[in-house]
Amino acid sequence: MSMREKIFAANWKMNKTVAETEAFFQEFVNYPGVGRGHGVIVFPPATSLAAVRGLVGAMPIRWGAQNMYSKDSGAFTGEISGPMIRELGCSHVLIGHSERREIFRETDEDIREKVKAAHKHGLIPMLCVGETLGERKGGQAADKVVRQLAAALQGVPASEAARTQFAYEPIWAIGTGLNASSADAQEMCGLVRKQLAQLYSGELASGVPVLYGGSVKPENIAEYMLQPDIDGALIGGASLQPSSFLSIIKNAMGSRFSAS
Ligand code: PEP
Numbered sequence: 558m559s560m561r562e563k564i565f566a567a568n569w570k571m572n573k574t575v576a577e578t579e580a581f582f583q584e585f586v587n588y589p590g591v592g593r594g595h596g597v598i599v600f601p602p603a604t605s606l607a608a609v610r611g612l613v614g615a616m617p618i619r620w621g622a623q624n625m626y627s628k629d630s631g632a633f634t635g636e637i638s639g640p641m642i643r644e645l646g647c648s649h650v651l652i653g654h655s656e657r658r659e660i661f662r663e664t665d666e667d668i669r670e671k672v673k674a675a676h677k678h679g680l681i682p683m684l685c686v687g688e689t690l691g692e693r694k695g696g697q698a699a700d701k702v703v704r705q706l707a708a709a710l711q712g713v714p715a716s717e718a719a720r721t722q723f724a725y726e727p728i729w730a731i732g733t734g735l736n737a738s739s740a741d742a743q744e745m746c747g748l749v750r751k752q753l754a755q756l757y758s759g760e761l762a763s764g765v766p767v768l769y770g771g772s773v774k775p776e777n778i779a780e781y782m783l784q785p786d787i788d789g790a791l792i793g794g795a796s797l798q799p800s801s802f803l804s805i806i807k808n809a810m811g812s813r814f815s816a817s
Contacts, residue, residue: 563782564596564789566683566721567796568623570652572601578605578709582612584799590815591806592617596766596789598649598683599796603637621649624657627670636644639678648785650675650808652682653709655728658665672709676717683722683791684709685770686749690729698727699748706752715757723749723767724791732769732793742769743784750786775804782809 573581578601591597597618601609609620620800622645642650653668668684668695675682688698689730702713704727710718725745730737737745754762769781770791781787789809796802807814 561764561766561788562596564768565802565809566598566600566649566724566768566789566791567802568600568654568770568791568793569602569605569797570623570656570793572797573601575605575608578608579612581797581799582609585803586614588799588803589616593717593815594813595806595810597806600649600651603642604649606642610646619648621647621651623651623654625650625652625671625675625680627667627674629674632765634792639674639680643678646649647742649683649722650726651685653685653705654686655685655726655731656704657794659728665705668705668709669711669713672721673717676713676720681720681722683724683768685724685726685791687726687728687731687745687771693727693729698745702745702748703752706749707756710756713732715761716748718753718757719761719764721765723753723765724770725749725762725767726770726791732772734772736772736774736777737769739787742771742781743786746784746786761772773805775801775808778805778809779811 600623603622616621622642625639625642626633628636629640652671657663672682686702688701694699694703727737750762751769766788768789769787770790772797773790773792
């Protein structure tokens with residue numbers, strides 16, 4: 558297993574009101590081992606970010622927004638900016654989630670601008686890449702991911718790329734219950750690193766976190782953690798209940814996790 562920090566990130570998508578966010582953390586504080594010896598990042602809806610800041614308290618948990626716009630302020634009705642989420646204590650921002658790309662039609666160019674804006678404001682972008690089922694079946698998965706990475710990182714200097722985190726999320730596995738095999742996930746996370754080595758350097762490629770996402774559950778996390786290029790998981794559905802998110806972390810960390 559590599560020396561890189563293991564990271565477990567919860568993407569709640571458009572779920573949880575402020576009251577439901579409070580209920581989650583009221584239960585989560587019963588597990589003081591969470592976030593010790595590994596990284597935990599929670600991505601709630603933007604409406605819950607201010608509450609999360611207060612609820613996390615002394616727990617070693619970081620939080621971030623699920624999206625941001627690339628401009629700092631102005632006539633962009635409905636959008637939120639880097640300075641706004643920074644002010645709420647966010648360390649991270651999800652960029653290029655497949656639901657943003659597919660449903661909201663975000664382009665590679667939009668995503669590149671967002672990656673740059675995140676860095677400008679001291680936020681760590683967690684950049685998501687991944688192929689559709691058709692692309693996988695057609696043997697185009699690797700090409701798609703290589704292209705997405707190159708497009709999102711064009712003009713991003715090494716100093717910023719080194720502070721970027723990556724999530725390989727095959728679209729056909731997100732929210733479907735059909736998780737990628739650990740071998741396929743390893744191959745694609747390894748490919749992300751190979752591409753980063755080409756774009757920057759081997760040292761940079763081996764230093765950044767690369768997560769797998771797509772129907773991760775307590776029952777399947779352990780096999781991913783055995784893979785040399787997978788540093789943890791970006792988790793949607795199974796992160797909504799504190800008990801199942803905790804089980805994922807426990808099953809991933811094994812004896813290195815202490816609940817107390
Ligand atoms: C996600 O939303 O990024 C995700 C991986 O969702 P799920 O775990 O539900 O597949």
